[in-house]
Amino acid sequence: MLMRQPTGNLQFTYQPPFGATLQENGVQFSVFSRSATAMRLLLYNKVTDQEPADIIEFDRETDRWGDVWSLNLKGLEAGQLYHYQASGPWDPAKGQRFDSAARLIDPYAQALAGTFGRSTDGVVRPPKCVVVKDDFDWEGDRHLRRELSESVIYEMHVRGFTKSRTAKIKCPGTYLGVIEKIPYLQSLGVTAVELMPVNEFPILDIYGNPPQRPNYWGYDPMAFFSPHRGYAHDKRPGAQVNEFKQMVKALHAAGIEVILDVVFNHTCEGNEQGPTLSFKGLENQVYYILSEGEHYTNYSGCGNTLNGNHPVVREMIFHCLRHWVHNYHVDGFRFDLASILSRDRGGNLVPNPPMVELIAEDPLLADTKIIAEAWDAAGAYQVGSFGNHRWAEWNGRYRDDVRGFWRGDGGTLGALATRLAGSSDLYEHAGRPPFCSINFVTSHDGFTLNDLVSYKEKHNAANGEDNRDGDNHNISDNYGVEGPTRRKGVNTIRGRQVRNMLATLLLSQGVPMIVSGDEVRRTARGNNNAYCQDNDLSWFDWRLVEKNKDVLRFVQTLIQFRRQQPTVRRIHFLTGQPVDGRLIRDVSWYADDGSPLDWGQHHLSMVAYIAAPSRAEDPAGLGRDLVMLFNSTGDDRTQQMPAIGRGMKWNLFLDTAADSPNDIYPNLNGPMPPSNRAVEMPCHSLKVFVSGKVSAKRRK
Incomplete structure (x- = not known):
């Protein structure tokens, strides 16, 4: 009788065909080069060694297989340090730039060690490659496989999240530091x-241009398969591999998925004036x-463009993605x-790439x-048309439309309604669901949310580029004073606007993305780059966690509500048609007086009624109806609750103009609307009322 072998704790590993692979008695080194006339392997004993301890020549007759140079060296172990050197034609007019003196990073290196240096002849010496042994105990860890429609994404920088002394942790600025702050992420x-x-x-x-600036964000890839050595607490070669895995395993144990921002569009080697480091x-x-x-073409804005649709590069990208997964x-x-x-x-945009x-x-x-970030630096803008239903997109239109509406820009009401309802104009025609839209108001690139409501202009002088860098189109406002102020009226409006945009983001159809620190009003002092x-x-x-605990509580409650309420995270687009035989449409829009909204008018206020989903989409019957009242004008207004909600029990869920704790009600037990159903709406404010549970009779 055949018995099935239990697989619960077995791990599937993926071995790319190139790079340095540990064998039973040594290491197999394999590297692609079609045009090289000679290949050498440089072996080092220590990270600090300037010169290799040994140089191994590849034999063209026995160590070259097609365009792959491959040899096996006995006696080598994990931790071995190495570079490649390749000889070949120097003919830039034909795209050939071989330099037999250059020390080259293995494109498939699984870890790097050390820093950059220069020899006496000016040749750049990049960090050394490390032979890695994959012996990590995952203890049965698996991908969480959470539905994208149920996701709330938190964009963060590993180092920046815990590097400040105010983090008060043992391993600041590292993968292990992230582990120490997991309780905060869970509380959020x-x-x-x-x-x-x-x-x-x-x-x-690495270009030697004064002043030598830190490469903080990291959008300048050097080795796609290697975790960044700068985020490891243990500085021994290869330690970053285990520490990164520890972080992922700990996040998974806390129910948090890990998404990587990958940069397969250029490398740090720059243009023809840049160094030769690898590719x-x-x-x-x-x-x-x-x-x-x-x-070099420069569709990336960073000096060169990776040739992603060449078969060899395409293969490398696939191996890299599989390696990380x-x-x-x-x-x-x-x-x-x-x-x-x-x-x-040739650099041309093609259909069905x-x-x-x-x-x-x-x-x-x-x-x-x-x-996908569905655009590039050379004018391509593919939001709404990138790939098939498997691809989600950063929705840049969402960012701009939400910012414009809350700033009070004319003609933005219809755009806001479309974004709130899931951006069907962008995705429905292609058969893609609402959760293909990754909604965001801010990202790492641009103002923080606090600065979006505190500055009209960018203030990037600290970057050393005379304030020329960074986007000039920020759709921001300072509400009377540029930067920090003690003026109470200005700060009141700024506080409302922060809450307005956070609430809009977390109550919109689609998938919300929050930038680390926005939930406590982190500032970059007006620097948008x-x-x-x-x-x-x-x-x-x-320190902002305590200082701005009212905003943090506001965000925590919104996220909790979103995760509990299928009403705001549908998997199908709103249609304006009745739901499950109810007389109430799944979404309807009203003017301040309760009449149907005239989209031809340039309103800056409206009332939205969003009904609970159908039983098919919400089998547990958790959804509730919502009434959302928007006023982005500079005047106080009175808005009427829709007549279709009469006879239902309503409670205030949030009021962005109210002081904490009355700005949001975690138990959905806020005040009921006035008996005449006329709601007073202060300037620049949003209120949301939540119905009682919708009975099964109403959703047959």
Whole structure:
């Protein structure tokens, strides 16, 4: 009789075909280069060694298989440090940039160690590659497989989240530091952290341009398969591998998924003036999109463009994604400037790009979330049209429309309603559900939420670029004073606007994304491009958790409500039709006096009625009807509760103009609306009323 072998604690690991692979008695080194005429392996004994202890020449006859150079060295173990060196043609006009003196990072290196240096002849010496042993005990950890529609995403920077002294933890600024702050993430209620780049990148500007600025954000990849060494508490070579896995396992144990921000659009090697660190010195014309052979296209805005639809590069990206999913148990990816993946080898945007489709259809990525930043730095803007139903998108239209409405921009009411209802204009025509829209008001790139309501202009002088960097189109306001002020009236409006946008975000159909620190009003002092600010301007100030505990409580309650209420996280678009035989439509819109809204008028106020979902979408019957009253004008108004809700029990859930704790009611037991159903709405405010439970009779 055949017996099934239990698999609960067995782990599936994925071994890419290239890189340094531990064998029973040594290490197999494999690297791709089509045009190299010679390949060398440089072996080091210590991280601090300037020169290799041994140089191994690949034999062209026995160690080259097609375009792959591969050899097995006996006696080597995990922790071995190495570089490659490749000889070949120097012919920039034809895209060839071999430099036999350059020390090259293995594109498939699974860890790096050390820092950058320069030899006496000026050749850049990059960090050394590390041979890694995968012997981590996951103790049965698996992907959480949470439905995207049920997600609340928290974008955060690993170092910045805990680096401040105010964090008061043992391992600040590290993967282990994140573990120490998991109780905070749990108290907030988020379901996933979206980590800004954690694969290897230069810690400092490597181009030698004064002043040498920190590369804080990390959007400058150097080794796609390697966790960033700078976020490890243990500084021994390869320690970052285990510490990253510890962080993922701990987050999973707390019910929190891990999404990585990946940058498959350029590398840190820059343009023709940039250093040769890896890809340039192995097969430049394959890894990059070139113009006239010699020059690098710059669709990324960072000097070069990765040739993502070349078969060799495409294969590397796939191996990399699988490596992070199956060897690090990450739950998904956000693809930075993903529209570059829609460009062919000539840089042209193409329909149904193979790279985008293959990521969506790859069976080993089937459990993962895939999110596109559906634009690039060269003018491509594909929000609403990127990929198929598997792809979600950062909805830049949502950001702009919500900001514009709450700032009081004319003609934005219809746009706000569309975003609130799930952006059907962008996604429904392609058969994509509302949760393909990743809604956000702020991200790492741009003002913090506090600064969005405190500054009209960017203040980026600290970046050393004469305030030229950063976006000028912020759709922000300061409400009378630029920056911090003691004027009570200004601060009152700013507080309302913070709550208005947080409430709108967390009550919209789609998937909300919050930026770390917005829930406690973190400020970057008006800097909207703090990419090089590795200091308290960027770090999470943990004193704000107590100082702004009222805003934190507001956000915690909203997230709790969202997770409990299928009314605000539907998997189908609102239609304006009655629900389950009720006389009430799933969504309806009203003017202040309760009459149907005339979309042709340039209103800045409205009332929305959103009904509980059907039994098919909400089988447990948890959904409640909502009435949302919006007033983004500078005047106080009176708005009428819709007549269709008469006879139902209503309680105030939130009031952004009220002082804490009366700004939100966690138990849904706020005051009932006035008997005449006329609700006083202060300027720049939002109120939400929640019905009692909708009876089964009403939702047959």
